[in-house]
Amino acid sequence: MQTIEVETPAALRCIETALSRAVKDIPALTPLLEAFGPLLTERARLRQTAPGWTGPALSIDAERFNQGAFVLAQTEFGGGFEDMSELLPEAARTLLPVMARSFPAIAEELTTLGAAIESGALTPQALAGAGFGESVEVPGVSPMTLNFAASELVRPFVERQAEDLAAMVKVLPWNQAHCPVCGGAPNMSVLRRKEDESEFIQAKGGQRFLRCSCCTTEWKHKRVSCPACGCEEPDELLNLRDPARAHERADACSRCKAFVLCLDTAELAELPDLDVAALTMLPLEIQTRQQGYKPLAEHPWSSL
Amino acid sequence: MPKAFLIDTSRCTACRGCQVACKEWKNFPAVPTKQHGTHQNPPDLTHYNFKLVRFSEHMENGTVHWNFFPDQCRHCIDAPCLAASAVPGAIIKDEATGAIIYTEKSKKEDFASIRSACPYDIPRKDPKTKRIVKCDMCIDRLQANLLPMCVKTCAMGAMNFGERSDMLKLAAKRLATVQQEFPKAQLLNMADVSVIYLVADAPATYHKFAVADASDSTNAPGMTRKEMLAGAFSPLRKIAQSLQG
Incomplete structure (x- = not known):
């Protein structure tokens, strides 16, 4: 299992580098990158200062974990992340204006949402609930916009907590296709080359890591298998890709018609930020959907 | 970086x-x-x-x-071949990567000077294109x-x-x-x-030129013998180049 280290300016540079490279490589995606880029950067900044898991060290039952009971399913207090609602109003002050600039079509609703948070019409607890999919109503804000904004607000805190939680179980085996921390489904995968100290010929392919759509925890997973149905028949597993961008592919299963995006980093000089990488794979994602496949989990931009 | x-x-x-x-x-x-x-x-x-x-x-x-x-x-971080270059733009350093790159203009360079400036004996000349060539870091x-x-x-x-x-x-x-x-x-x-x-x-x-052979403690601080010679002769070569067009 692997998690992103505590955010540093290097992580922000990584996002900016990946964005500028993507704009240069795929000019057609510039509007999309310019819309989501500032959001990803601001989220990374918030993650950098987020408190992480402040509760007691969890007592994980290794046997249950091995059978698929993820970390938050083993907590005593309800199976969720720690309450971050107190931190959300401050986060909203920085993130909502960025989102308003990036998404002019919903800027008015975001301004209304910001005002509701400031006035107390929308409590931080209700806002956090909306971030986790609860139905909350704010006059003048559509449910879709509220859900989008709230989930983006809670995400940096969730990711930072997940980082600490994943560290608690990093030595335990995990063979499942759902997230070992929160149980979320993967919306991205990455092949990473393993540093090999041996004196023998080294594998070039890299190990496969799935990435959680909810908390971005990464965990190692069997490479030739469908994370949705477990199919391991090579004839039924497909790699869909654009030959011009061979390191980006959609790993699809013709048996269950599911797919997950995959970034093959074996040949890359620099590892791009994975959110930016997923953003640049949107055309591939759309083409894969058009061929009748469905993603295991979506990105915020998947429905565009 | x-x-x-x-x-x-x-x-x-x-x-x-x-x-x-x-x-x-x-x-x-x-x-x-x-x-x-x-x-x-x-x-x-x-x-x-x-x-x-x-x-x-x-x-x-x-x-x-x-x-x-x-x-x-x-x-090289301070490439002697770049210092020895008499043709502007013939040998350049890509700041993003640190790669030393020989361009099309290298065909106007004095090959012997460039090769002798290299402490590792790397540059070669393409007889067809007349360009000086070497690894460009891909x-x-x-x-x-x-x-x-x-x-x-x-x-x-x-x-x-x-x-x-x-x-x-x-x-x-x-x-x-x-x-x-x-x-x-x-x-x-x-x-x-x-x-x-x-x-x-x-x-x-391993190899005669595995390490730089141009270090010379008698030279100016921070400058190798080849860099010093390259620097000294560079103006003369530039004049000769300009006369030759």
């Missing part, structure tokens, strides 16, 4: 995958060669061989030692965020590439490991080059 290679010769098995991959990527043809009593082939760098695995045998206490040295441009691949071809190909983990700071850390780690078995192990000209070699034995047992 400047890039760097770490070429860990203690891992190299002389498979020549890097040498062949370099030629393949650059689409270079085969070159006439000859057997001169060694597996090293071709005998030296050419205008179609920017990378060459050098084979060096030597006897030590009745035992034959066979050292392998994947030779290439070091992409700048076309790097700009597409792809590893240099030799690094991608290396099956033994001898060729490593990344941020210079990361490569320096890896170099120190590997040196400590290799020194446990080979006390003479060392990193070659680490502070001066972007292609850092880790050798397990004395550099001379």
Whole structure:
């Protein structure tokens, strides 16, 4: 299992580098990158200062974990992340204006949402609930916009907590296709080359890591298998890709018609930020959907 | 952020995958060669061989030692060839990567001056195009965020590439490991080059130009003999170039 280290300016540079490279490589995606880029950067900044898991060290039952009971399913207090609602109003002050600039079509609703948070019409607890999919109503804000904004607000805190939680179980085996921390489904995968100290010929392919759509925890997973149905028949597993961008592919299963995006980093000089990488794979994602496949989990931009 | 290679010769098995991959990527043809009593082939760098695995045998206490040295441009941090250049724009440094690149304009350079400025004897001249040529760090691949071809190909983990700071850390780690078995192990000209070699034995047992031969403590501080000479003759060459058009 692997998690992103505590955010540093290097992580922000990584996002900016990946964005500028993507704009240069795929000019057609510039509007999309310019819309989501500032959001990803601001989220990374918030993650950098987020408190992480402040509760007691969890007592994980290794046997249950091995059978698929993820970390938050083993907590005593309800199976969720720690309450971050107190931190959300401050986060909203920085993130909502960025989102308003990036998404002019919903800027008015975001301004209304910001005002509701400031006035107390929308409590931080209700806002956090909306971030986790609860139905909350704010006059003048559509449910879709509220859900989008709230989930983006809670995400940096969730990711930072997940980082600490994943560290608690990093030595335990995990063979499942759902997230070992929160149980979320993967919306991205990455092949990473393993540093090999041996004196023998080294594998070039890299190990496969799935990435959680909810908390971005990464965990190692069997490479030739469908994370949705477990199919391991090579004839039924497909790699869909654009030959011009061979390191980006959609790993699809013709048996269950599911797919997950995959970034093959074996040949890359620099590892791009994975959110930016997923953003640049949107055309591939759309083409894969058009061929009748469905993603295991979506990105915020998947429905565009 | 400047890039760097770490070429860990203690891992190299002389498979020549890097040498062949370099030629393949650059689409270079085969070159006439000859057997001169060694597996090293071709005998030296050419205008179609920017990378060459050098084979060096030597006897030590009745035992034959066979050292392998994947030779290439070091992409010097303060490149003497760049200092020696008399044609503006013929030899440039890519600031993003640190790669030293010879351009189309290099055909107007004085080849002898450029070659003699190199402490590692790397530059070669293409007789057809008249250009001076050498490894360009696969700048076309790097700009597409792809590893240099030799690094991608290396099956033994001898060729490593990344941020210079990361490569320096890896170099120190590997040196400590290799020194446990080979006390003479060392990193070659680490502070001066972007292609850092880790050798397990004395550099001379690998290749005549494994380390820079131009260091000279009698020169001005921070300047090698070749840089000093290159600097001194550069204005004269520029005048000669301008007269020749």
